Amino acid sequence: MEWEVVIGLEIHVQLATKSKIFSGSSTAFGAEPNTQASAVDLAMPGMLPVMNQEAVRMAVKFGLAIEAEVAERSVFDRKNYFYPDLPKGYQISQLEFPIVKTGHVDIHLDDGTKKTIGVTRAHLEEDAGKSLHEDFHGMTGIDLNRAGTPLLEIVSEPDIRSAKEAVAYLKKIHSIVTYLGISDGDMSQGSMRCDCNVSLRPKGQEEFGTRTEIKNVNSFRFVEKAINTEIERQMDILENGGSIEQETRLYDADKDETRSMRSKEFANDYRYFPDPDLLPIEIDQAYIEEVRKTLPELPEAKIARFCNEYGLSDVDAGILAATREQADYFEAVAAKSGDAKMAANWVMGELAKYLNQNNLDIAQSPINADALGGLILRIKDNTVSGKIAKDVFDAMWNEGGEADAIIKAKDLIQVTDTSTIEAIVDEVLANNAAQVEQYRAAEEAKRGKMIGFFVGQTMKASKGKANPQQVNEILNKKLNG
């Protein structure tokens, strides 16, 4: 039978506030355990939550960025469950009246098509602490530094149809929140975590199949793998006439499998009710308009502009606009070099390769945009060939400095003087008389390939400095003339 995959994602984004959502504790990552856990975060008797205005502003910003309606009135609820890293016995969240209502984001797929994914809602809530299950004399260790960190939970519609689409959607949300500056989006530090709801239904069937939820997947790669693994598992069961049990599952990256979290009895009965410690949040139009004015150019708009203004393809524009830093870097290189196509190729090619190899962000690149733009200028004015430019790039990366200084110091200036190149070509032809004879005896159709040998020899003899185009022309003239 042919199956259709139905996926919805719940993404938890840690908001980049300085202090917690309901207390004045720091949210800085990596502090000593429990040094950023105040009486409020510890749920000491009599403590009351006081809402952080910046968390509200960030949620509103996100709502505007996905063209959602921002709720004029939103309400906090208590989600009740017992776990030691949740000292109050409830998580403050929003159930019925979330701060952000229905919106949407566009994703770009590999085949160049665009798809709109609905966002059901986004609501504010607090994070829990961390449980450390290493053995402390048979006990569990609790660190409450993270307790009370503001989260924005973004819930998608079940509009996603494959693991690839899920990753594209997650990446889009990642780029929106980092563009907005409302989260650092660092998945390795848990700033973005994702629950994936996955189900299958026979193609053409209207109603959804039974879904499972894969909890807390924390990298783009794992989201794709976890979903594909879960699709296979469900398909196996359904193909063999079985049925899917609605449950929460965990993805084990080492074994590349999902497994059932021991289903706790009554686990999903959270008995939500409005939190009497917090009043409703009211947001007026004037405030919304004030926040709207602070929105930066967003990824979709930037991609469209890169296509129009620089003549880039959708795919290239999408890659360059993935982060604000990369987009800014690219634009600076394009401005300096006056050649957007070359700027795009160098940023996505050589620079991306070196950054990947050294595990660096573009912000940490030892070559800044101005320097890379300067190198491209020297290719454009024929000072160096594209090939030599890669050596210059390597030197700039490893030793620092500007392209001009390196080209001069290493004597890499391209040879464009015709008589000099002719002399080198003559020497090459004289040294390879046998090959010249073969070439002249060969059919026209085969000569194209054979000339490559002479080009290679000439470039080698000039230590790579001869202008390749001129070498080609002169060789053609001398061999065919």
Place this chain on the structure above:
Amino acid sequence: MTIQSDELVKIAYLAKLQIDADNTARLTRDLDQILNFVDQMKSVDTTQVEPLSNPLEMTQRLRKDEVTEINQRDAFQNIAPATEAGLYLVPKVIE
């Protein structure tokens, strides 16, 4: 509305309350009375009334995003039953 004893047991479990078997009948009766009272209130027509999430006619005051708390871990951990390496220790929780 009447509450069954297995529902009582479930609610108690979720609230982490231990209930003596002798008490079940009495608690069930008490809860029934409370729920009957709720039913009585529900009979009032509220279609024209906006849901009340807080009895105060006020909205939430917001605070500035500033770190105002200092590290008081030692004081807090002084009154904790068990700590180690800065962590609070609790009976083992196994996932």
